[in-house]
Amino acid sequence: MVEQDPASGFNVTIGRGGRRPADDRQSWRALAGSDRNQPADDSLLLREVRDGNPSYWDEAFAQRQWDNAIPPSAMLASWLLPLGWQPHPAPEFEPLAMQVPLPGSSPVDISTDTEVFQKTRVGNRLIFSEQLVDISAETTNRLEGGHFATVGEYRNQHGLLLARATDMLFRFTPHAQLSGAAK
Amino acid sequence: MKTTPTQRYWQDVEEGDVLPPLVMQTSLKQTIEHVGADRDFMAGHYNPAYARPQGQPDIYFNALFHQSMVDRVTSDWAGPACFVTRKKTAVRGSIHAGDHLRGEGCVTRRYVDEHGRYCLDLEITLSVAKRVCCDASAPWCFPSLQVPPPFAFLAEQAGH
Numbered sequence: 001m002v003e004q005d006p007a008s009g010f011n012v013t014i015g016r017g018g019r020r021p022a023d024d025r026q027s028w029r030a031l032a033g034s035d036r037n038q039p040a041d042d043s044l045l046l047r048e049v050r051d052g053n054p055s056y057w058d059e060a061f062a063q064r065q066w067d068n069a070i071p072p073s074a075m076l077a078s079w080l081l082p083l084g085w086q087p088h089p090a091p092e093f094e095p096l097a098m099q100v101p102l103p104g105s106s107p108v109d110i111s112t113d114t115e116v117f118q119k120t121r122v123g124n125r126l127i128f129s130e131q132l133v134d135i136s137a138e139t140t141n142r143l144e145g146g147h148f149a150t151v152g153e154y155r156n157q158h159g160l161l162l163a164r165a166t167d168m169l170f171r172f173t174p175h176a177q178l179s180g181a182a183k
Numbered sequence: 184m185k186t187t188p189t190q191r192y193w194q195d196v197e198e199g200d201v202l203p204p205l206v207m208q209t210s211l212k213q214t215i216e217h218v219g220a221d222r223d224f225m226a227g228h229y230n231p232a233y234a235r236p237q238g239q240p241d242i243y244f245n246a247l248f249h250q251s252m253v254d255r256v257t258s259d260w261a262g263p264a265c266f267v268t269r270k271k272t273a274v275r276g277s278i279h280a281g282d283h284l285r286g287e288g289c290v291t292r293r294y295v296d297e298h299g300r301y302c303l304d305l306e307i308t309l310s311v312a313k314r315v316c317c318d319a320s321a322p323w324c325f326p327s328l329q330v331p332p333p334f335a336f337l338a339e340q341a342g343h
Contacts, residue, residue, distance in 0.1 A: 044220035048213055049251040055263045065264050072254065073267065074221065074247045081222040106237060107225065109246035111273040116266070143238070174236040 042071045045078060068121045073114065076154055076163055080128060096132045097148035097169040103138075104145045104171030113166040118156075125157035145172030190262035193293070193301035193325040202260045202288035202305070207252075214242055214280035221247050243277035249317040253307045256286035257323060268302075270321040282311040291320075301327040 046056055054061040055070055062069045082092035098107060120126065129152070136147035147170050154163045218228045223245045226233035234242050250272050258265065278284055292304035302322050309317040 044216070045247070045251060048217040048220050049248065049255050050207065051251065051255045051258070053255075053258045053263045055258075061263065072251065073270070074251045074254070077247055078221040078223075081224075083222065084224055106227070109274055111271070112246060112250065113269070113271045114250075115269045119266070174233075 042075050045074060046072060066119060068119070070119045070121065073116065073163075076114075076120065076126075077165070079126065093128075095150065095169070096130045097150050097167070097171065100132065100135065100148065102135070102146060102171070104173055106145075106172050106174050108170045108172070110147065110168040110170050112168075115164045116162070117164075118160060118162045120154070120156075120162055124162070126162070127155045127157070129153050129155075143170075143172040145170055190264050190326065191260065193303065193327045196290055196293060196303055196325070198290055198293045200290040202256060202290075202307075205252075205256050205259060205286040207284045207286075209244070209278065209280060209282050209284055211242075211280040214244060217244060217248055221245070223247065239277055239279070241279045241281070243279045246272070246274055248278065249274055249309060250319075252284070252286055252309055253317065253319040253321070256288050256307050256309075257305055257321070260288070261323065261325065264326045265323050267321050267323050268300075270319060272317055272319040274317055276311075276314055276316040278309070278311060278316050284316075285310050296322070300324045301330070 042056060046053075051072070053072075055065060056062070056072055059069055080093045082094075095107075131151050132148065133151055134147075134149035138144065138146050147168055150167050150169070152165045152167065153161060154165075155161055215229055218224060225245065227237055227239065227243060228245050229242055231242055234240075250270070253270065253272055254267070257267070286307065286309050288305050288307040290303050291306050292302075294302055294304075296302045302324055304320065304322050307317075307319040307321070308315055309319075
């Protein structure tokens with residue numbers, strides 16, 4: 001079993017962004033570490049699935065129903081993903097399953113089991129830790145690769161467990177790479 | 184003017200109830216936008232030249248899209264005052280740019296859980312041209328006519 005060092009794990013603080021004049025809803029802002037600012041507006045994610053749930057769009061409704069604004073559950077995983085570029089170099093999250101020195105450069109998400117214990121709220125500082133719990137034997141059928149099972153836990157700044165995600169990822173090497181073609 | 188969608192209560196639902204199908208015509212633009220929205224820059228989600236050697240006919244949505252669509256299929260029917268306590272999603276196939284997506288679901292169990300919460304187990308399927316792309320099962324907590332909102336989550340602690 002491999003456990004990611006919590007000290008070098010990934011921290012995200014959920015803050016409150018500015019209001020949008022068009023729809024009067026708030027945006028979400030994630031801060032990684034103390035000096036990184038990762039805007040992660042949930043309205044973009046919601047737009048792509050056309051989800052008009054007022055829990056996410058209507059601050060007054062969310063306050064009345066949930067006692068605070070809440071993000072859609074998919075934001076938890078999204079906040080972990082690297083920006084791709086930032087002005088000041090900083091460590092970026094890489095899933096444990098991709099760090100294992102085994103063949104397979106291409107990841108495919110197979111399944112996710114997410115248990116939600118608490119709503120994530122504005123002002124929470126999220127602390128993510130991850131364990132690699134299983135690696136399958138290499139498959140030799142249509143795609144050569146292997147399955148990697150991980151369990152990730154999201155806690156807030158008080159150590160309260162917000163959610164636990166058990167993920168199965170399949171890693172394989174695309175045929176073009178196997179044959180030496182350019183990616 | 185803001186409108187609040189219809190809220191379904193636990194007492195309104197029976198085991199075996201079928202959720203109305205949700206259909207969505209996806210687009211190339213939407214696929215690319217989703218990459219920026221959730222920052223999943225794995226090349227198969229935006230570069231056809233990377234996707235095809237993976238055995239894919241075109242770029243495809245990521246697992247977070249599947250999960251978000253499962254949420255939408257449920258909450259469009261249930262109303263916004265519900266929350267999921269556990270969601271198992273399995274990707275059975277890819278959803279590609281331009282696919283006509285269909286989401287369906289049904290209620291498999293209606294019960295009060297050990298914490299006194301009013302729950303429904305739902306099974307949701309996302310498919311394209313009758314090809315299943317994702318199936319999910321999830322217990323959702325519903326408001327009860329006998330319990331006013333807001334809900335209390337498990338181990339809810341003041342100040343957290």
